Amino acid sequence: MRPEHGNYDAVVVGGGHNGLVAAAYLARAGRRVAVLERSGHTGGAAVSARTFPGVGARLSRYSYLVSLLPARIVADLGLSLRTARRRISSYTPVGDTGLLVDTGDRARTAASFRRITGADREHRAWAEFGARTGALARAVFPTLTEPLPTRAELRARIGDDELWAAVFEEPLGALIERTFTDDVVRGVVFTDALIGTLTHAHDPSLRQNRCFLYHVIGGGTGDWDVPIGGMGALTAELAAAAARAGAEIVTGCAVTGIETGGVAYTDTATGAAGELAAGHILVNAAPYELDRLLGRAPGPKPEGAQLKINMVLDRLPRLRDPEITPREAFSGTFHIAETYSQLADAYRAAAAGVLPAALPSEIYCHTVTDPSILDRHSAERGMHTLTLFGLHTPARLFEADPESARERAVAAALARLDAVLAEPIAGCLARDAAGNPCLEAKSPLDLEREVGLPGGHIFHGDLAFPYREDAADPDPATRWGVATGRDGVLCCGAGALRGGGVSGIGGHNAAMAVFEDTKTQ
Numbered sequence: 001m002r003p004e005h006g007n008y009d010a011v012v013v014g015g016g017h018n019g020l021v022a023a024a025y026l027a028r029a030g031r032r033v034a035v036l037e038r039s040g041h042t043g044g045a046a047v048s049a050r051t052f053p054g055v056g057a058r059l060s061r062y063s064y065l066v067s068l069l070p071a072r073i074v075a076d077l078g079l080s081l082r083t084a085r086r087r088i089s090s091y092t093p094v095g096d097t098g099l100l101v102d103t104g105d106r107a108r109t110a111a112s113f114r115r116i117t118g119a120d121r122e123h124r125a126w127a128e129f130g131a132r133t134g135a136l137a138r139a140v141f142p143t144l145t146e147p148l149p150t151r152a153e154l155r156a157r158i159g160d161d162e163l164w165a166a167v168f169e170e171p172l173g174a175l176i177e178r179t180f181t182d183d184v185v186r187g188v189v190f191t192d193a194l195i196g197t198l199t200h201a202h203d204p205s206l207r208q209n210r211c212f213l214y215h216v217i218g219g220g221t222g223d224w225d226v227p228i229g230g231m232g233a234l235t236a237e238l239a240a241a242a243a244r245a246g247a248e249i250v251t252g253c254a255v256t257g258i259e260t261g262g263v264a265y266t267d268t269a270t271g272a273a274g275e276l277a278a279g280h281i282l283v284n285a286a287p288y289e290l291d292r293l294l295g296r297a298p299g300p301k302p303e304g305a306q307l308k309i310n311m312v313l314d315r316l317p318r319l320r321d322p323e324i325t326p327r328e329a330f331s332g333t334f335h336i337a338e339t340y341s342q343l344a345d346a347y348r349a350a351a352a353g354v355l356p357a358a359l360p361s362e363i364y365c366h367t368v369t370d371p372s373i374l375d376r377h378s379a380e381r382g383m384h385t386l387t388l389f390g391l392h393t394p395a396r397l398f399e400a401d402p403e404s405a406r407e408r409a410v411a412a413a414l415a416r417l418d419a420v421l422a423e424p425i426a427g428c429l430a431r432d433a434a435g436n437p438c439l440e441a442k443s444p445l446d447l448e449r450e451v452g453l454p455g456g457h458i459f460h461g462d463l464a465f466p467y468r469e470d471a472a473d474p475d476p477a478t479r480w481g482v483a484t485g486r487d488g489v490l491c492c493g494a495g496a497l498r499g500g501g502v503s504g505i506g507g508h509n510a511a512m513a514v515f516e517d518t519k520t521q
Contacts, residue, residue, distance in 0.1 A: 014284030016044025021507030027245035038254035048232025054433025056375030067218025068503035083225035088332030173201025186340035198305035286460035304444035304456030307390030312438035460495035
């Protein structure tokens with residue numbers, strides 16, 4: 001497809017969720033906006049699809065939970081979006097029992113900690129740690145949709161120098177090790193620092209701290225909620241909001257170059273080339289890709305570090321633990337091979353280019369909380385979806401032989417899952433219309449090929465702390481954390497300074513920078 005006009009107030013490059021948020025804000029303010037998306041549909045990595053022929057389940061194929069999307073964006077854009085809170089935060093099998101975190105029953109959680117650790121100390125430490133990270137979330141999360149604070153301003157807002165040092169200045173492992181003593185409990189805490197990130201507890205770069213921060217501040221509570229209807233329901237709402245406001249959404253339109261004041265594009269169906277003039281260009285692509293579009297030499301390519309496995313089951317598998325039902329255990333985050341020491345061993349193997357022998361992963365079941373992604377027949381049969389997210393599986397492990405490496409990684413992940421179940425997961429898998437098991441896997445290389453994430457990095461690159469160093473009065477793009485080093489060109493995706501995750505924050509902040517910039521012109 002081709003755009004209707006040759007000149008726009010703003011062109012948004014990429015129709016992922018952040019691009020749609022930016023377009024909706026700008027169009028609602030009366031700006032002429034075009035969204036150019038190279039694929040045949042909007043949504044980017046936040047989409048739903050009927051992946052298996054003849055099976056009535058719409059899977060969130062790439063991203064799957066919502067934590068960082070501010071209620072402010074939902075309200076501002078009038079989105080009809082519902083999420084559901086998961087009562088079971090997590091379950092970690094340990095032998096024939098397991099560590100359960102039930103947010104609705106503190107006594108049950110305390111008993112589970114006592115059963116696993118042999119005392120009450122770890123549960124008390126857990127509760128105190130949760131209170132401190134809760135305070136951190138309440139202080140930091142509201143700033144993500146405000147002008148970027150300086151380091152000193154954010155520190156003052158948090159108001160806890162000890163916590164500031166532990167999260168923003170020293171490797172996270174130090175905080176975890178002085179707070180907890182049990183290997184299982186330490187691992188459950190540390191997994192929040194590893195999602196999509198190849199790092200270790202004492203990494204001096206603090207990559208783990210930044211990942212941890214974004215995983216515990218969402219919504220001001222740190223809760224990870226289930227989007228009712230799947231991720232596709234969210235992006236469909238965003239696309240509808242942008243279109244209602246007057247934004248022109250052009251799919252099958254690949255941007256091939258960007259410069260101040262304009263973009264070059266190609267119609268992917270016909271090969272016809274064209275150019276557009278624009279007052280501002282908002283780029284919902286990774287900084288690595290942005291450099292290519294700007295004609296700049298890119299920096300080091302990001303490296304994703306996760307394996308995603310989507311499954312549809314005829315029924316949930318039986319557990320070895322008689323104290324919890326499969327529905328409860330899989331409704332929250334189900335941890336596998338994620339003790340603190342197992343995570344350290346897996347990191348060392350992956351960093352050396354070897355698939356971890358005990359591949360750490362976490363699983364959850366969308367359909368326990370939201371059966372609406374199943375058709376009536378599948379729901380009545382008692383079918384369920386399972387999403388497995390494998391850690392410490394960096395792109396480097398798949399480069400030499402992508403297909404075989406993916407098969408080995410899937411086999412390793414399922415073997416670790418089987419080790420904590422009372423029956424093999426293979427016996428629970430549904431079959432599609434051709435009789436094939438309902439299981440698909442996505443390596444970092446698959447994410448790069450299918451949804452344009454360089455190196456398969458789900459955050460477009462390493463996350464950054466949400467502050468700026470310079471106290472001087474910045475330009476609007478720097479003030480909102482969306483600067484690219486090129487006038488009139490803004491980053492509006494996960495690669496923005498406060499990006500990462502399904503949040504819409506990058507899109508919101510880029511739109512705010514445009515509004516502020518045009519006021520000063």
